[in-house]
Amino acid sequence: MRFYSTNHEAPAATLSQAIERGIAPDGGLYLPQEIIPLPIPFFRNIAEMPATDIAYVVANTFLAEDFEPETVRAIVNSALSFPMPMLQLDGTHIATMELFHGPTKSVKDIGAQFMASLLRTIRGNNATPVNIIAATSGDAGSAVASAFHSLPGVHVTILYPKGRLTYQQRQSFVSLGPDVTPVEVRGSFDDCLALARNATLDPDLAGHVRTITANSINIARFLPQTFHFFNAFARMVEAGADPDQIVVAVPSGNLGNLAAALLARRMGLPLKRIVAATNANDAFTRYLTTGILEKRPEVATHANAMDTSAPANLPRVAELIPPDPVALTAYSISDEEILQAISDVYNKYGYVTDPHAACAYTALCRSLQPGEHGIFMATADASKCRDVINRAIPSLARQEAPPARPQHRNVQPHTIPATYQSLKTIILQTNEQQTHP
Numbered sequence: 001m002r003f004y005s006t007n008h009e010a011p012a013a014t015l016s017q018a019i020e021r022g023i024a025p026d027g028g029l030y031l032p033q034e035i036i037p038l039p040i041p042f043f044r045n046i047a048e049m050p051a052t053d054i055a056y057v058v059a060n061t062f063l064a065e066d067f068e069p070e071t072v073r074a075i076v077n078s079a080l081s082f083p084m085p086m087l088q089l090d091g092t093h094i095a096t097m098e099l100f101h102g103p104t105k106s107v108k109d110i111g112a113q114f115m116a117s118l119l120r121t122i123r124g125n126n127a128t129p130v131n132i133i134a135a136t137s138g139d140a141g142s143a144v145a146s147a148f149h150s151l152p153g154v155h156v157t158i159l160y161p162k163g164r165l166t167y168q169q170r171q172s173f174v175s176l177g178p179d180v181t182p183v184e185v186r187g188s189f190d191d192c193l194a195l196a197r198n199a200t201l202d203p204d205l206a207g208h209v210r211t212i213t214a215n216s217i218n219i220a221r222f223l224p225q226t227f228h229f230f231n232a233f234a235r236m237v238e239a240g241a242d243p244d245q246i247v248v249a250v251p252s253g254n255l256g257n258l259a260a261a262l263l264a265r266r267m268g269l270p271l272k273r274i275v276a277a278t279n280a281n282d283a284f285t286r287y288l289t290t291g292i293l294e295k296r297p298e299v300a301t302h303a304n305a306m307d308t309s310a311p312a313n314l315p316r317v318a319e320l321i322p323p324d325p326v327a328l329t330a331y332s333i334s335d336e337e338i339l340q341a342i343s344d345v346y347n348k349y350g351y352v353t354d355p356h357a358a359c360a361y362t363a364l365c366r367s368l369q370p371g372e373h374g375i376f377m378a379t380a381d382a383s384k385c386r387d388v389i390n391r392a393i394p395s396l397a398r399q400e401a402p403p404a405r406p407q408h409r410n411v412q413p414h415t416i417p418a419t420y421q422s423l424k425t426i427i428l429q430t431n432e433q434q435t436h437p
């Protein structure tokens, strides 16, 4: 399978080229050149298939040309190494799909583990050092650091906006030992993403150390996100839902998950409607009505892993938008509505949902019609956002659990202004220390 650039000005790339570049030379993002609809019998049997079998069929459409079936199977199994249960909250009218049972309790574990496994397979015995870089507003940093830090020859650089992560979010990657370099940026998440992007596009830096982005703009992080939607559909049909009436709501920030839902639909998954839920950063909701991405300053919200005013995967979404406009809607959810939703879900169903999923729940409730079956995707474990949960459900308020004793001494983060030169200096210094200790 080859991958084209959404800017249509760079030549198509092989899978390994697309992974190593992250961003196409013309600045676009990669998407599969052919979108192959899955056969009808697959959808007929899907409700009887376990998640890893479903993911294997989907993954093969992208990977079969490059890898042996057992290699694809191994990559899929290492990415989906934990359960992804669906909970029916209100008959089959409203359900939630828990995608957060991985090592860092985030949906991003699946994509990060998939990409790490794919990269390890592609590299084989090649031990040339590589620098994996990721910008994070909350959860990507831990998931990427956890998936990559122990791979041979791999160093990880995590960029995050100063003062915006919770203690636990930050702790989860500063405590992994010397193979992870934390870089705190005096700027926004969007600044961090721009710096990471510059690093992957800088030919001079590439002459010293190959730098690969592990944000969801990377095709290897992006593709496995399609699995969630096939799996959610299967579990809903298995629970007795009408397959023609299934609606999914997606907590959305950089729109990787949303673009993957749209890709799954193009591959034949009969989702009746896809509902995008953003937090107060409403750039995408406005884009969907006006067709224009209007930059406004990024604001900090209770759903911090979705804080961005310039969604990185918008070029993919734009390519995949369904011709039928009612098949995709979007809602922006305020912090007050997040607290209200967490409290409502708890009072109605006795279930504690996290602030990101709460956005999706609220958007779903606004969109769902009688007779439809709605699924809101749950992207993080509520225990990661205890402060917000305590505010929403005071009766449940608990003390922060004492942090687990780190295995390594914390690595002291570098603090830099939002300039590429400052980042480059750190990457070069770190690489020098790694190669000539």
Ligand SMILES: *Cc1c(COP(=O)(O)O)cnc(C)c1O
Pocket (backbone or CB within 6 Å): 106, 107, 108, 138, 139, 140, 216, 251, 252, 253, 254, 255, 256, 257, 258, 305, 306, 356, 379, 380
């Ligand atoms: C990353 C993330 C999202 C948003 O996913 P995108 O693909 O960036 O839109 C939502 N919730 C949580 C908890 C996340 O970590």
